[in-house]
Amino acid sequence: MRFKIGEKVGFLREVGGGIVQSYKNDQIVIVEDETGFDREFLVEDLNSIVGDQSDILSSSFDxxxxxxxxxxxxxxxxxxxxxxxxxxxxxxxxxxxxxxxxxxxxxxxxxxxxxxxxxxxxxxxxxxxxxxxxxxxxxxxxxxxxxxxxxxxxxxxxxxxxxxxxxxxxxxxxxxxx
CATH class of the missing domain: 3.30.1370.110 (Ribosomal Protein S8; Chain: A, domain 1)
Structure with missing residues (x-):
């Protein structure tokens, strides 16, 4: 799977997610995590986050x-x-x-x-x-x-x-x- 620069992704092998910054090569993606650090991940260790999930924890959830x-x-x-x-x-x-x-x-x-x-x-x-x-x-x-x-x-x-x-x-x- 190829991710777009700026796409939100989640980490499959650990807690968290981030935004795709660039590619090191075909297999390694540079992702800025929630703390602002750029980290390297294998493509298969990431998944796309579709849509805005910021309201997922809203207290109006029924x-x-x-x-x-x-x-x-x-x-x-x-x-x-x-x-x-x-x-x-x-x-x-x-x-x-x-x-x-x-x-x-x-x-x-x-x-x-x-x-x-x-x-x-x-x-x-x-x-x-x-x-x-x-x-x-x-x-x-x-x-x-x-x-x-x-x-x-x-x-x-x-x-x-x-x-x-x-x-x-x-x-x-x-x-x-x-």
Whole structure:
């Protein structure tokens, strides 16, 4: 695949992306990353970012707008563990998807947030008292987005899940009903 100079690209083997600056040869592309540094990448280690994804994390995101576009899980919601006292979901992309190949970081994050919102809504519908969301540590973007979504919602308490079991990579949500 040949990228155009100025084209937005995502990195397939690491977090991040950038803008194509030039070509060193047929196989190596010079990309300016998010920090402003020019870096060399093999062509096959990049993918195009189509369109403007700057609004992907907007707080106005509503699951009802995209629910028809997602695969229906029927009775199950993917890799959810339903314990007697709580539900747990692992949002790591390697758990949620068969392959991450060809997807930008923004697309991966969007998919994770969609799965979380579906999980949260289903837990509320079923009257579950506690949800545990495994988001991992990483750079904290997914955790931040989850907490931002939950911020201000009534009838819930949000805190870090049990450190002994999950480390720093999970959030617990207690739901209170009238």
């Amino acid at each position: 699951i009802k707008d995209v629910i028809e576009e997602t695969v229906s899980y029927g009775k199950d919601l993917g890799d959810i563990t339903r314990n007697k006292d709580f539900w747990e979901i692992d949002l790591h992309t390697h758990v949620l998807m068969e392959s991450e190949r060809g997807l930008s970081n923004g697309q991966l994050l969007s998919h994770q947030l969609l799965e979380f919102k579906r999980f949260f809504r289903k837990g509320r519908e079923k009257g579950v008292r506690k949800l545990v969301v495994i988001h991992g540590v990483g750079e904290g973007v997914l955790k931040s987005e989850i907490r931002s979504f939950l911020n201000g919602k009534e009838g819930i308490e949000v805190y870090d899940a049990d450190f002994r079991k999950y480390g720093k990579g999970a959030t617990a949500i207690e739901l209170f009903y009238r």
